[in-house]
Amino acid sequence: MDIKRTFLIVALAIVSYTMVLQWNKDYDQSDMPVPATQSTAATLPSDTPTLSGSAADVPTAPGETPASEVPKSISSNGQPIHVRTDVLDVNIDPRGGDIVQLGLIQYPRRQDRPETPFTLFDNGNERLYLAQSGLTGANGPDARQTGRPVYQSVQQNYTLSDGQDRLVVDLTFSENGINYIKRFTFHRGLKLECSDIEKAQKKISCINPDAYQVQVSYLIDNQSDQNWNGIFYAQLKRDASGDPSATTATGVSTYLGAAVGTPEEPYRKVSMKDIDKQNLQETVQGGWVAWLQHYFVTAWVPNNNETHQLQTRKDSQGNYLVGFTGPQISVAPGTKAETSATLYAGPKLQEHLKDLSPGLELTVDYGFLWFIAQPIFWLLQHIHSILGNWGWSIIVLTIIIKAIFFPLSAASYRSMARMRAVSPRLQALKEQYGDDRQKMSQAMMELYRKEKINPLGGCLPILVQMPVFLALYWVLLESVEMRQSPWMFWITDLAAKDPFFILPIIMGATMLVQQMLNPTPPDPMQAKMMKLMPIIFTFFFLWFPAGLVLYWIVNNCLSIAQQWYINRRIDAAAKTA
Known part of the structure:
Protein backbone atom coordinates (compact mmCIF):
# COMPACT_ATOMS: atom_id res chain seq x y z
CA MET A 1 0.00 0.00 0.00
CA ASP A 2 2.79 2.45 0.96
CA ILE A 3 4.66 1.69 -2.26
CA LYS A 4 1.57 2.17 -4.40
CA ARG A 5 0.51 5.43 -2.77
CA THR A 6 4.00 6.87 -2.93
CA PHE A 7 4.27 5.87 -6.57
CA LEU A 8 0.94 7.51 -7.45
CA ILE A 9 1.76 10.74 -5.60
CA VAL A 10 5.12 11.00 -7.32
CA ALA A 11 3.54 10.26 -10.71
CA LEU A 12 0.88 12.94 -10.25
CA ALA A 13 3.50 15.47 -9.19
CA ILE A 14 5.64 14.63 -12.21
CA VAL A 15 2.72 15.04 -14.61
CA SER A 16 1.73 18.37 -13.09
CA TYR A 17 5.26 19.70 -13.15
CA THR A 18 5.96 18.36 -16.65
CA MET A 19 3.04 20.29 -18.10
CA VAL A 20 4.78 23.54 -17.19
CA LEU A 21 8.40 22.44 -17.47
CA GLN A 22 8.14 20.86 -20.92
CA TRP A 23 6.33 23.82 -22.40
CA ASN A 24 8.90 26.22 -21.00
CA LYS A 25 11.63 24.01 -22.43
CA ASP A 26 10.08 23.60 -25.90
CA TYR A 27 8.67 27.11 -26.14
CA ASP A 28 11.05 29.30 -24.21
CA GLN A 29 10.46 32.99 -24.73
CA SER A 30 13.17 34.59 -22.70
CA ASP A 31 14.09 38.25 -22.85
CA MET A 32 16.38 39.05 -25.73
CA PRO A 33 19.78 40.61 -25.06
CA VAL A 34 20.50 44.19 -26.02
CA PRO A 35 21.18 44.12 -29.78
CA ALA A 36 24.73 44.74 -30.91
CA THR A 37 25.81 46.11 -34.26
CA GLN A 38 26.87 43.39 -36.67
CA SER A 39 29.25 43.96 -39.53
CA THR A 40 28.62 40.68 -41.30
CA ALA A 41 27.59 41.20 -44.91
CA ALA A 42 24.29 39.61 -45.88
CA THR A 43 22.27 39.28 -49.04
CA LEU A 44 18.94 40.00 -47.38
CA PRO A 45 18.23 43.76 -47.25
CA SER A 46 17.72 45.20 -43.79
CA ASP A 47 16.30 48.69 -44.27
CA THR A 48 13.15 49.47 -42.35
CA PRO A 49 10.44 50.91 -44.62
CA THR A 50 8.61 53.98 -43.47
CA LEU A 51 5.51 55.81 -44.60
CA SER A 52 7.24 59.13 -45.16
CA GLY A 53 8.67 58.66 -48.65
CA SER A 54 7.88 60.95 -51.56
CA ALA A 55 8.18 60.78 -55.32
CA ALA A 56 10.69 63.61 -55.24
CA ASP A 57 13.21 61.16 -53.76
CA VAL A 58 13.19 59.09 -56.95
CA PRO A 59 15.16 60.31 -59.97
CA THR A 60 13.16 60.78 -63.15
CA ALA A 61 13.97 58.27 -65.89
CA PRO A 62 13.70 58.97 -69.63
CA GLY A 63 10.08 58.91 -70.74
CA GLU A 64 8.82 59.05 -67.13
CA THR A 65 6.51 61.81 -65.89
CA PRO A 66 8.38 64.15 -63.52
CA ALA A 67 7.25 63.90 -59.91
CA SER A 68 6.13 67.53 -59.91
CA GLU A 69 3.61 66.75 -62.66
CA VAL A 70 2.15 63.59 -61.08
CA PRO A 71 -1.41 64.16 -59.76
CA LYS A 72 -1.88 63.75 -56.04
CA SER A 73 -1.60 60.00 -55.50
CA ILE A 74 -0.10 57.36 -53.30
CA SER A 75 3.44 58.05 -54.45
CA SER A 76 3.24 61.78 -53.73
CA ASN A 77 1.87 61.71 -50.19
CA GLY A 78 3.43 58.54 -48.86
CA GLN A 79 0.18 57.22 -47.39
CA PRO A 80 -0.26 53.45 -47.25
CA ILE A 81 -2.30 51.60 -49.83
CA HIS A 82 -5.23 50.00 -48.02
CA VAL A 83 -6.62 46.62 -49.10
CA ARG A 84 -9.56 44.89 -47.45
CA THR A 85 -11.02 41.45 -48.13
CA ASP A 86 -13.48 39.47 -46.04
CA VAL A 87 -10.60 38.04 -43.94
CA LEU A 88 -7.65 40.45 -44.31
CA ASP A 89 -7.17 44.16 -43.62
CA VAL A 90 -3.84 45.18 -45.16
CA ASN A 91 -1.68 48.30 -45.47
CA ILE A 92 1.06 48.36 -48.14
CA ASP A 93 3.86 50.91 -47.96
CA PRO A 94 4.36 52.49 -51.42
CA ARG A 95 8.08 52.75 -50.63
CA GLY A 96 9.28 49.26 -51.49
CA GLY A 97 5.77 47.80 -51.63
CA ASP A 98 6.11 46.02 -48.27
CA ILE A 99 3.16 44.84 -46.19
CA VAL A 100 3.52 46.88 -43.02
CA GLN A 101 0.18 46.12 -41.38
CA LEU A 102 -2.12 43.12 -41.61
CA GLY A 103 -5.20 42.46 -39.50
CA LEU A 104 -7.16 39.21 -39.31
CA ILE A 105 -10.82 40.22 -39.56
CA GLN A 106 -12.18 36.80 -38.57
CA TYR A 107 -9.95 36.71 -35.47
CA PRO A 108 -10.70 39.72 -33.25
CA ARG A 109 -8.01 40.95 -30.93
CA ARG A 110 -10.47 40.79 -28.04
CA GLN A 111 -13.67 38.84 -27.82
CA ASP A 112 -15.61 41.82 -26.48
CA ARG A 113 -14.46 43.94 -29.44
CA PRO A 114 -15.25 41.87 -32.56
CA GLU A 115 -14.80 44.92 -34.79
CA THR A 116 -11.06 45.16 -33.98
CA PRO A 117 -9.03 42.58 -35.97
CA PHE A 118 -6.04 40.89 -34.44
CA THR A 119 -2.95 42.64 -35.82
CA LEU A 120 -0.37 40.26 -37.25
CA PHE A 121 2.00 42.55 -39.19
CA ASP A 122 2.59 45.91 -37.58
CA ASN A 123 4.84 48.93 -38.02
CA GLY A 124 3.51 50.92 -35.08
CA ASN A 125 4.50 51.58 -31.51
CA GLU A 126 3.85 48.06 -30.17
CA ARG A 127 6.14 46.09 -32.47
CA LEU A 128 7.95 45.93 -35.78
CA TYR A 129 6.79 43.00 -37.88
CA LEU A 130 6.86 43.26 -41.69
CA ALA A 131 6.61 41.16 -44.84
CA GLN A 132 9.18 42.53 -47.25
CA SER A 133 10.01 41.64 -50.83
CA GLY A 134 11.89 43.21 -53.69
CA LEU A 135 14.37 42.94 -56.53
CA THR A 136 18.09 43.25 -55.80
CA GLY A 137 21.13 42.32 -57.83
CA ALA A 138 22.93 44.27 -60.55
CA ASN A 139 19.87 46.16 -61.84
CA GLY A 140 17.30 45.56 -59.10
CA PRO A 141 15.46 48.72 -58.03
CA ASP A 142 15.74 47.72 -54.35
CA ALA A 143 19.54 47.85 -54.61
CA ARG A 144 19.68 51.50 -55.69
CA GLN A 145 21.96 53.99 -53.95
CA THR A 146 19.01 56.41 -53.64
CA GLY A 147 16.89 53.96 -51.65
CA ARG A 148 14.01 51.68 -52.38
CA PRO A 149 11.57 52.46 -55.21
CA VAL A 150 8.38 54.39 -54.52
CA TYR A 151 5.49 52.73 -56.33
CA GLN A 152 2.37 54.32 -57.74
CA SER A 153 -1.14 52.98 -57.65
CA VAL A 154 -4.34 54.05 -59.38
CA GLN A 155 -6.28 53.78 -56.11
CA GLN A 156 -5.60 54.42 -52.48
CA ASN A 157 -8.18 51.90 -51.24
CA TYR A 158 -9.09 48.47 -52.60
CA THR A 159 -12.00 46.36 -51.37
CA LEU A 160 -13.07 42.85 -52.35
CA SER A 161 -16.61 43.25 -53.66
CA ASP A 162 -19.52 40.93 -52.93
CA GLY A 163 -19.40 37.97 -55.28
CA GLN A 164 -15.78 38.71 -56.23
CA ASP A 165 -13.41 35.76 -55.75
CA ARG A 166 -10.12 37.60 -55.93
CA LEU A 167 -8.68 41.09 -55.81
CA VAL A 168 -5.60 42.19 -57.80
CA VAL A 169 -3.61 45.24 -56.66
CA ASP A 170 -0.94 46.52 -59.08
CA LEU A 171 1.85 48.88 -58.02
CA THR A 172 3.93 50.41 -60.80
CA PHE A 173 7.40 51.89 -61.04
CA SER A 174 9.57 52.84 -64.02
CA GLU A 175 13.26 53.62 -64.18
CA ASN A 176 15.92 53.63 -66.91
CA GLY A 177 13.57 52.17 -69.48
CA ILE A 178 12.46 49.28 -67.20
CA ASN A 179 8.79 49.07 -66.25
CA TYR A 180 7.98 47.18 -63.07
CA ILE A 181 4.63 45.94 -61.80
CA LYS A 182 4.50 44.62 -58.26
CA ARG A 183 1.25 42.66 -58.14
CA PHE A 184 -0.58 41.50 -55.03
CA THR A 185 -3.33 38.93 -55.53
CA PHE A 186 -5.78 38.48 -52.65
CA HIS A 187 -8.50 35.83 -52.43
CA ARG A 188 -11.93 35.53 -50.92
CA GLY A 189 -11.65 33.86 -47.53
CA LEU A 190 -15.09 32.51 -46.72
CA LYS A 191 -17.14 30.41 -49.10
CA LEU A 192 -20.34 32.12 -50.20
CA GLU A 193 -22.42 28.94 -49.85
CA CYS A 194 -21.76 28.69 -46.10
CA SER A 195 -24.35 30.08 -43.71
CA ASP A 196 -23.62 32.86 -41.22
CA ILE A 197 -23.78 30.30 -38.39
CA GLU A 198 -21.23 28.04 -40.06
CA LYS A 199 -18.94 31.02 -40.69
CA ALA A 200 -19.28 32.14 -37.07
CA GLN A 201 -18.27 28.64 -35.95
CA LYS A 202 -15.13 28.98 -38.12
CA LYS A 203 -15.74 25.62 -39.73
CA ILE A 204 -12.68 24.62 -41.73
CA SER A 205 -14.94 23.55 -44.60
CA CYS A 206 -16.17 27.15 -44.96
CA ILE A 207 -12.68 28.63 -45.42
CA ASN A 208 -11.16 28.69 -48.89
CA PRO A 209 -7.74 26.97 -49.01
CA ASP A 210 -6.11 30.17 -50.31
CA ALA A 211 -7.97 32.49 -47.89
CA TYR A 212 -4.82 33.71 -46.10
CA GLN A 213 -2.47 33.47 -49.07
CA VAL A 214 -1.23 36.57 -50.88
CA GLN A 215 0.46 36.01 -54.21
CA VAL A 216 3.25 38.56 -54.66
CA SER A 217 4.52 38.80 -58.25
CA TYR A 218 6.99 41.00 -60.12
CA LEU A 219 6.38 41.69 -63.82
CA ILE A 220 9.51 43.11 -65.45
CA ASP A 221 9.21 44.78 -68.87
CA ASN A 222 12.61 45.65 -70.33
CA GLN A 223 12.16 48.52 -72.81
CA SER A 224 15.82 49.52 -72.60
CA ASP A 225 18.65 48.55 -74.94
CA GLN A 226 20.57 46.52 -72.31
CA ASN A 227 20.08 43.26 -70.47
CA TRP A 228 18.42 43.50 -67.07
CA ASN A 229 19.72 41.27 -64.27
CA GLY A 230 18.31 40.94 -60.79
CA ILE A 231 17.36 38.64 -57.92
CA PHE A 232 14.01 38.29 -56.20
CA TYR A 233 14.06 38.25 -52.42
CA ALA A 234 11.39 37.95 -49.72
CA GLN A 235 11.76 38.10 -45.96
CA LEU A 236 9.97 38.45 -42.64
CA LYS A 237 11.36 41.11 -40.37
CA ARG A 238 10.55 41.26 -36.67
CA ASP A 239 11.87 42.84 -33.51
CA ALA A 240 12.34 41.00 -30.20
CA SER A 241 9.03 42.10 -28.66
CA GLY A 242 6.76 39.55 -27.01
CA ASP A 243 4.01 37.48 -28.56
CA PRO A 244 0.71 39.42 -28.51
CA SER A 245 -1.26 36.21 -29.03
CA ALA A 246 0.49 34.18 -26.31
CA THR A 247 -1.66 32.62 -23.64
CA THR A 248 -1.06 33.47 -20.00
CA ALA A 249 -3.59 30.94 -18.75
CA THR A 250 -0.95 28.59 -17.36
CA GLY A 251 1.91 31.03 -17.01
CA VAL A 252 3.81 29.45 -19.90
CA SER A 253 4.87 30.82 -23.26
CA THR A 254 4.41 29.17 -26.62
CA TYR A 255 7.20 29.24 -29.17
CA LEU A 256 7.98 32.63 -30.70
CA GLY A 257 10.60 32.45 -33.39
CA ALA A 258 11.54 31.44 -36.91
CA ALA A 259 11.30 28.10 -38.69
CA VAL A 260 12.45 26.80 -42.05
CA GLY A 261 11.46 23.87 -44.21
CA THR A 262 13.55 21.97 -46.76
CA PRO A 263 13.02 18.75 -48.72
CA GLU A 264 15.51 17.01 -46.42
CA GLU A 265 14.14 18.49 -43.18
CA PRO A 266 10.47 19.50 -43.52
CA TYR A 267 10.38 21.46 -40.25
CA ARG A 268 13.18 23.00 -38.20
CA LYS A 269 12.94 25.69 -35.55
CA VAL A 270 15.42 28.55 -35.66
CA SER A 271 14.96 30.46 -32.43
CA MET A 272 16.04 34.03 -31.77
CA LYS A 273 18.84 32.63 -29.63
CA ASP A 274 20.00 30.54 -32.60
CA ILE A 275 20.03 33.63 -34.83
CA ASP A 276 21.97 35.53 -32.15
CA LYS A 277 24.68 32.87 -32.30
CA GLN A 278 25.05 32.49 -36.07
CA ASN A 279 23.40 33.18 -39.42
CA LEU A 280 21.73 30.43 -41.40
CA GLN A 281 22.44 30.12 -45.11
CA GLU A 282 21.20 27.03 -46.88
CA THR A 283 20.66 26.41 -50.60
CA VAL A 284 17.64 24.24 -51.37
CA GLN A 285 15.09 23.61 -54.07
CA GLY A 286 11.78 25.08 -53.02
CA GLY A 287 11.54 25.18 -49.25
CA TRP A 288 9.89 27.81 -47.06
CA VAL A 289 10.63 30.25 -44.26
CA ALA A 290 8.24 31.23 -41.48
CA TRP A 291 7.79 33.11 -38.24
CA LEU A 292 5.73 31.37 -35.55
CA GLN A 293 3.69 32.66 -32.65
CA HIS A 294 0.79 31.31 -30.64
CA TYR A 295 -2.13 30.40 -32.93
CA PHE A 296 -0.75 32.26 -35.99
CA VAL A 297 2.03 31.88 -38.54
CA THR A 298 3.48 33.92 -41.39
CA ALA A 299 5.47 32.24 -44.14
CA TRP A 300 7.09 32.93 -47.48
CA VAL A 301 6.78 30.00 -49.89
CA PRO A 302 8.81 30.39 -53.13
CA ASN A 303 8.47 28.47 -56.37
CA ASN A 304 8.97 24.79 -55.60
CA ASN A 305 10.78 24.19 -58.92
CA GLU A 306 13.51 26.77 -58.37
CA THR A 307 16.65 26.82 -56.23
CA HIS A 308 16.71 29.34 -53.39
CA GLN A 309 18.96 30.32 -50.55
CA LEU A 310 17.20 30.29 -47.19
CA GLN A 311 18.69 32.78 -44.74
CA THR A 312 18.34 34.09 -41.21
CA ARG A 313 20.24 36.92 -39.57
CA LYS A 314 20.02 39.86 -37.17
CA ASP A 315 20.45 43.42 -38.40
CA SER A 316 22.21 46.33 -36.74
CA GLN A 317 18.96 47.55 -35.14
CA GLY A 318 18.44 44.21 -33.39
CA ASN A 319 15.68 43.04 -35.72
CA TYR A 320 15.46 39.41 -36.79
CA LEU A 321 15.19 38.50 -40.48
CA VAL A 322 14.25 35.18 -42.02
CA GLY A 323 13.86 34.96 -45.77
CA PHE A 324 15.12 33.66 -49.08
CA THR A 325 16.78 34.89 -52.26
CA GLY A 326 15.91 33.36 -55.60
CA PRO A 327 17.94 32.49 -58.68
CA GLN A 328 19.39 35.07 -61.07
CA ILE A 329 16.79 36.63 -63.39
CA SER A 330 17.90 37.91 -66.78
CA VAL A 331 15.60 39.91 -69.08
CA ALA A 332 16.81 40.73 -72.60
CA PRO A 333 15.94 44.07 -74.25
CA GLY A 334 12.41 44.15 -75.57
CA THR A 335 11.29 41.12 -73.51
CA LYS A 336 9.37 40.51 -70.30
CA ALA A 337 9.78 38.22 -67.29
CA GLU A 338 7.80 37.33 -64.17
CA THR A 339 8.72 35.93 -60.77
CA SER A 340 6.59 35.35 -57.69
CA ALA A 341 6.19 33.82 -54.24
CA THR A 342 3.30 33.16 -51.88
CA LEU A 343 2.93 34.89 -48.54
CA TYR A 344 0.82 33.11 -45.92
CA ALA A 345 -0.35 35.27 -43.04
CA GLY A 346 -3.05 33.84 -40.82
CA PRO A 347 -4.14 31.14 -38.39
CA LYS A 348 -2.42 27.78 -38.07
CA LEU A 349 -4.92 25.75 -40.10
CA GLN A 350 -3.18 22.43 -40.66
CA GLU A 351 -5.09 21.34 -43.76
CA HIS A 352 -4.38 24.58 -45.61
CA LEU A 353 -0.75 24.77 -44.53
CA LYS A 354 -0.10 21.20 -45.63
CA ASP A 355 -1.52 21.90 -49.08
CA LEU A 356 0.58 25.05 -49.43
CA SER A 357 3.95 23.41 -48.75
CA PRO A 358 5.12 20.10 -47.22
CA GLY A 359 6.08 20.46 -43.56
CA LEU A 360 4.38 23.81 -43.09
CA GLU A 361 1.55 22.13 -41.15
CA LEU A 362 4.14 21.15 -38.52
CA THR A 363 4.18 24.77 -37.37
CA VAL A 364 1.20 23.63 -35.30
CA ASP A 365 3.65 22.27 -32.77
CA TYR A 366 2.27 19.63 -30.40
CA GLY A 367 5.65 18.85 -28.87
CA PHE A 368 7.33 15.46 -28.61
CA LEU A 369 3.96 13.67 -28.31
CA TRP A 370 2.79 14.92 -31.73
CA PHE A 371 2.16 11.35 -32.94
CA ILE A 372 -0.53 11.03 -30.25
CA ALA A 373 -1.77 14.62 -30.50
CA GLN A 374 -2.37 14.53 -34.24
CA PRO A 375 -4.91 11.64 -34.13
CA ILE A 376 -6.60 13.30 -31.14
CA PHE A 377 -6.96 16.57 -33.06
CA TRP A 378 -8.20 14.70 -36.15
Missing part, protein backbone atom coordinates in the same frame (compact mmCIF):
# COMPACT_ATOMS: atom_id res chain seq x y z
CA LEU A 379 -10.89 12.98 -34.07
CA LEU A 380 -11.81 16.21 -32.27
CA GLN A 381 -12.13 18.05 -35.58
CA HIS A 382 -14.45 15.37 -37.02
CA ILE A 383 -16.62 15.45 -33.90
CA HIS A 384 -16.85 19.23 -34.22
CA SER A 385 -17.93 18.94 -37.87
CA ILE A 386 -21.02 17.12 -36.56
CA LEU A 387 -21.77 19.00 -33.34
CA GLY A 388 -20.59 22.48 -34.32
CA ASN A 389 -19.50 23.32 -30.76
CA TRP A 390 -15.97 22.78 -29.46
CA GLY A 391 -17.10 22.42 -25.83
CA TRP A 392 -19.48 19.55 -26.56
CA SER A 393 -16.86 18.11 -28.92
CA ILE A 394 -14.36 17.98 -26.03
CA ILE A 395 -16.94 16.17 -23.89
CA VAL A 396 -17.63 13.57 -26.60
CA LEU A 397 -13.89 13.15 -27.22
CA THR A 398 -13.35 12.55 -23.49
CA ILE A 399 -16.02 9.85 -23.48
CA ILE A 400 -14.41 8.15 -26.49
CA ILE A 401 -10.93 8.23 -24.92
CA LYS A 402 -12.35 6.93 -21.66
CA ALA A 403 -14.05 4.08 -23.50
CA ILE A 404 -10.81 3.15 -25.24
CA PHE A 405 -8.99 2.98 -21.91
CA PHE A 406 -11.89 1.33 -20.09
CA PRO A 407 -10.15 -2.07 -19.63
CA LEU A 408 -7.00 -0.44 -18.25
CA SER A 409 -9.00 1.82 -15.95
CA ALA A 410 -11.07 -1.12 -14.75
CA ALA A 411 -7.92 -3.04 -13.82
CA SER A 412 -6.66 -0.03 -11.89
CA TYR A 413 -9.93 0.50 -10.05
CA ARG A 414 -10.28 -3.21 -9.20
CA SER A 415 -6.83 -3.09 -7.64
CA MET A 416 -7.83 -0.01 -5.63
CA ALA A 417 -11.11 -1.63 -4.59
CA ARG A 418 -9.32 -4.73 -3.31
CA MET A 419 -6.89 -2.53 -1.42
CA ARG A 420 -9.86 -0.71 0.07
CA ALA A 421 -11.42 -4.03 1.12
CA VAL A 422 -8.29 -5.12 2.99
CA SER A 423 -7.63 -1.66 4.43
CA PRO A 424 -8.89 -2.63 7.95
CA ARG A 425 -6.57 -5.63 7.97
CA LEU A 426 -3.64 -3.43 6.92
CA GLN A 427 -4.43 -1.08 9.78
CA ALA A 428 -4.48 -4.03 12.16
CA LEU A 429 -1.07 -5.13 10.93
CA LYS A 430 0.27 -1.67 11.52
CA GLU A 431 -0.99 -1.68 15.08
CA GLN A 432 0.39 -5.17 15.59
CA TYR A 433 3.94 -4.50 14.40
CA GLY A 434 4.22 -0.82 15.34
CA ASP A 435 7.51 0.68 14.20
CA ASP A 436 9.01 -2.60 13.04
CA ARG A 437 8.93 -1.75 9.33
CA GLN A 438 10.63 -4.95 8.20
CA LYS A 439 8.04 -7.25 9.79
CA MET A 440 5.28 -4.90 8.72
CA SER A 441 6.43 -5.11 5.08
CA GLN A 442 6.70 -8.92 5.25
CA ALA A 443 3.18 -9.20 6.67
CA MET A 444 1.80 -6.85 4.01
CA MET A 445 3.43 -8.85 1.20
CA GLU A 446 1.98 -12.03 2.64
CA LEU A 447 -1.48 -10.46 2.79
CA TYR A 448 -1.17 -9.22 -0.80
CA ARG A 449 -0.10 -12.69 -1.93
CA LYS A 450 -2.96 -14.39 -0.11
CA GLU A 451 -5.58 -11.94 -1.46
CA LYS A 452 -3.98 -11.91 -4.94
CA ILE A 453 -3.37 -8.15 -4.86
CA ASN A 454 -0.64 -6.48 -6.89
CA PRO A 455 0.35 -3.32 -4.97
CA LEU A 456 1.42 -1.71 -8.26
CA GLY A 457 -1.54 -3.03 -10.23
CA GLY A 458 -3.32 0.29 -10.24
CA CYS A 459 -0.29 2.35 -11.26
CA LEU A 460 0.60 1.00 -14.70
CA PRO A 461 -2.81 1.72 -16.30
CA ILE A 462 -2.63 5.29 -15.03
CA LEU A 463 0.90 5.75 -16.36
CA VAL A 464 -0.16 4.40 -19.77
CA GLN A 465 -2.86 7.07 -20.00
CA MET A 466 -0.59 9.97 -19.00
CA PRO A 467 0.84 10.54 -22.54
CA VAL A 468 -2.72 10.87 -23.83
CA PHE A 469 -3.53 13.47 -21.16
CA LEU A 470 -0.40 15.46 -22.03
CA ALA A 471 -1.04 15.23 -25.78
CA LEU A 472 -4.59 16.47 -25.33
CA TYR A 473 -3.25 19.34 -23.23
CA TRP A 474 -1.09 20.46 -26.16
CA VAL A 475 -3.94 20.01 -28.64
CA LEU A 476 -6.25 22.25 -26.60
CA LEU A 477 -3.52 24.83 -26.01
CA GLU A 478 -2.04 25.03 -29.52
CA SER A 479 -5.11 24.69 -31.77
CA VAL A 480 -6.32 28.06 -33.07
CA GLU A 481 -9.78 26.55 -33.47
CA MET A 482 -10.21 26.83 -29.70
CA ARG A 483 -9.37 30.54 -29.62
CA GLN A 484 -12.42 32.57 -28.53
CA SER A 485 -14.67 29.53 -29.08
CA PRO A 486 -17.67 29.48 -26.70
CA TRP A 487 -19.21 26.48 -25.00
CA MET A 488 -22.31 27.63 -23.09
CA PHE A 489 -23.41 30.06 -20.38
CA TRP A 490 -20.42 31.94 -18.95
CA ILE A 491 -17.77 29.95 -20.86
CA THR A 492 -17.30 32.17 -23.90
CA ASP A 493 -13.68 31.22 -24.64
CA LEU A 494 -12.49 27.64 -24.22
CA ALA A 495 -8.86 28.74 -24.71
CA ALA A 496 -9.01 31.17 -21.77
CA LYS A 497 -9.45 30.58 -18.06
CA ASP A 498 -12.90 30.34 -16.52
CA PRO A 499 -13.64 33.98 -15.58
CA PHE A 500 -15.54 32.91 -12.45
CA PHE A 501 -13.35 29.85 -11.60
CA ILE A 502 -16.46 27.65 -11.48
CA LEU A 503 -15.03 24.83 -13.59
CA PRO A 504 -11.81 24.52 -11.50
CA ILE A 505 -13.90 24.34 -8.31
CA ILE A 506 -16.09 21.62 -9.83
CA MET A 507 -12.94 19.80 -10.93
CA GLY A 508 -11.60 19.96 -7.35
CA ALA A 509 -14.90 18.60 -6.04
CA THR A 510 -14.75 15.63 -8.41
CA MET A 511 -11.21 14.90 -7.22
CA LEU A 512 -12.48 14.94 -3.65
CA VAL A 513 -15.22 12.44 -4.50
CA GLN A 514 -12.66 10.22 -6.22
CA GLN A 515 -10.51 10.35 -3.11
CA MET A 516 -13.43 9.23 -0.95
CA LEU A 517 -13.84 6.15 -3.14
CA ASN A 518 -10.18 5.21 -2.75
CA PRO A 519 -8.72 3.41 0.28
CA THR A 520 -7.23 5.63 2.97
CA PRO A 521 -3.42 5.30 3.08
CA PRO A 522 -2.21 3.65 6.30
CA ASP A 523 0.61 6.17 6.53
CA PRO A 524 -0.74 9.37 8.23
CA MET A 525 1.62 11.60 6.23
CA GLN A 526 0.45 10.09 2.96
CA ALA A 527 -3.16 10.46 4.06
CA LYS A 528 -2.64 14.18 4.73
CA MET A 529 -0.97 14.65 1.35
CA MET A 530 -3.84 12.94 -0.43
CA LYS A 531 -6.34 15.20 1.32
CA LEU A 532 -4.43 18.24 0.08
CA MET A 533 -4.31 17.05 -3.54
CA PRO A 534 -7.82 18.34 -4.51
CA ILE A 535 -6.98 21.76 -3.07
CA ILE A 536 -3.60 21.89 -4.81
CA PHE A 537 -5.03 20.82 -8.15
CA THR A 538 -7.95 23.25 -7.86
CA PHE A 539 -5.53 26.12 -7.35
CA PHE A 540 -3.30 24.83 -10.14
CA PHE A 541 -6.23 24.64 -12.61
CA LEU A 542 -7.58 28.13 -11.85
CA TRP A 543 -5.59 29.57 -14.77
CA PHE A 544 -5.82 26.60 -17.11
CA PRO A 545 -7.80 26.93 -20.36
CA ALA A 546 -11.48 26.21 -19.72
CA GLY A 547 -11.44 23.52 -22.41
CA LEU A 548 -8.77 21.55 -20.59
CA VAL A 549 -10.55 21.89 -17.23
CA LEU A 550 -13.74 20.71 -18.91
CA TYR A 551 -11.90 17.61 -20.12
CA TRP A 552 -10.66 16.83 -16.59
CA ILE A 553 -14.14 17.27 -15.10
CA VAL A 554 -15.74 14.89 -17.59
CA ASN A 555 -12.90 12.39 -17.20
CA ASN A 556 -13.18 12.54 -13.39
CA CYS A 557 -16.97 12.07 -13.49
CA LEU A 558 -16.62 9.03 -15.74
CA SER A 559 -13.90 7.67 -13.45
CA ILE A 560 -16.13 8.17 -10.41
CA ALA A 561 -18.97 6.24 -12.04
CA GLN A 562 -16.65 3.42 -13.11
CA GLN A 563 -14.91 3.21 -9.75
CA TRP A 564 -18.20 3.31 -7.79
CA TYR A 565 -19.57 0.44 -9.88
CA ILE A 566 -16.43 -1.69 -9.43
CA ASN A 567 -16.29 -0.97 -5.67
CA ARG A 568 -19.91 -2.01 -5.32
CA ARG A 569 -19.35 -5.31 -7.14
CA ILE A 570 -16.23 -6.18 -5.14
CA ASP A 571 -17.91 -5.26 -1.84
CA ALA A 572 -20.89 -7.43 -2.75
CA ALA A 573 -18.61 -10.32 -3.66
CA ALA A 574 -16.76 -9.94 -0.35
CA LYS A 575 -20.02 -10.13 1.62
CA THR A 576 -21.16 -13.32 -0.12
CA ALA A 577 -17.77 -14.98 0.22
